[in-house]
Amino acid sequence: MSWIDLALLDNEADLRQAIENLDEQGRTTVLAELVRLLKLGKGEAEQTLIRLLLERARPFSIPGPLWGRSPDSSDDMKRPTERHFKDLGITSSPERLRAVQKMYLQFSSERVKERRVTLADLQKQDFRCAHCGLAFCNEELTNKGFPSPHGVRRRDKADPLKPQWARADLRVPTLDHRWPISLYGSNDEGNLYVLCRGCNDGKSACIGREQLPSFIGLPQRITLLGQYPISNELLYAQIAREPKCWKTGASAKEIELTVEIVDSYKPAFLDNLRTVESPGV
Numbered sequence: 001m002s003w004i005d006l007a008l009l010d011n012e013a014d015l016r017q018a019i020e021n022l023d024e025q026g027r028t029t030v031l032a033e034l035v036r037l038l039k040l041g042k043g044e045a046e047q048t049l050i051r052l053l054l055e056r057a058r059p060f061s062i063p064g065p066l067w068g069r070s071p072d073s074s075d076d077m078k079r080p081t082e083r084h085f086k087d088l089g090i091t092s093s094p095e096r097l098r099a100v101q102k103m104y105l106q107f108s109s110e111r112v113k114e115r116r117v118t119l120a121d122l123q124k125q126d127f128r129c130a131h132c133g134l135a136f137c138n139e140e141l142t143n144k145g146f147p148s149p150h151g152v153r154r155r156d157k158a159d160p161l162k163p164q165w166a167r168a169d170l171r172v173p174t175l176d177h178r179w180p181i182s183l184y185g186s187n188d189e190g191n192l193y194v195l196c197r198g199c200n201d202g203k204s205a206c207i208g209r210e211q212l213p214s215f216i217g218l219p220q221r222i223t224l225l226g227q228y229p230i231s232n233e234l235l236y237a238q239i240a241r242e243p244k245c246w247k248t249g250a251s252a253k254e255i256e257l258t259v260e261i262v263d264s265y266k267p268a269f270l271d272n273l274r275t276v277e278s279p280g281v
């Protein structure tokens with residue numbers, strides 16, 4: 001069994017069954033093939049796997065009884081945590097106990113999402129989207145009551161692969177939570193930063209490149225037909241895995257980033273894209 005036989009299975013049940021049927025040698029072979037095909041760096045497959053499995057393991061980091069504890073309860077947290085660590089064969093330390101308490105507090109209360117983008121938020125990032133570097137010009141700040149140091153953009157760029165250039169509503173600044181609200185991410189300053197609407201939609205509630213929508217590897221039907229732009233999710237995914245221009249090394253802090261197709265005989269899909277500077281603002 002090779003990766004190609006798995007990739008050509010057209011339904012989830014057969015795919016799951018085929019993966020389950022792989023023996024140790026089969027798993028090693030397919031994994032090695034995928035690493036080679038996708039040109040993954042050393043250890044990248046294992047890093048991705050660890051990141052994904054950590055979200056399943058995270059609930060085990062807090063003792064069971066604590067999940068049902070009221071945030072303002074005065075019950076001792078230390079003892080159940082020490083017992084929990086002992087059950088799991090984990091050594092208890094003051095740092096770990098403090099971290100459990102902090103994590104418990106993080107999960108124990110609902111967060112409010114509403115907070116508007118302020119002048120200070122934008123100044124911290126030189127009036128740029130932290131993900132794609134899109135410069136917020138005066139056109140994007142019409143309701144804000146302050147001007148942009150980038151001035152007026154005047155004309156839209158012709159960039160068929162970046163959805164933000166086709167739609168003005170994708171260029172407005174929005175606040176994003178690094179650790180998503182759906183994971184009880186906080187409204188602390190350190191967890192908030194400004195993304196353009198397109199990047200924010202593309203990121204959705206994903207944490208990073210390991211958590212992307214299932215369809216992200218595939219070209220969409222519209223791109224198969226040679227019509228652009230690509231989806232916000234695809235642009236987000238590409239810049240998340242390659243956050244700098246492949247030619248100059250410039251990042252979103254300095255320049256607007258976009259994507260280009262590596263092999264023009266193939267459609268726009270994740271492993272046929274690379275990040276590149278978008279000349280201009």
Ligand SMILES: [Zn+2]
Pocket residue numbers: 129130131132133134195196197198199200
């Ligand atoms: Zn952006």
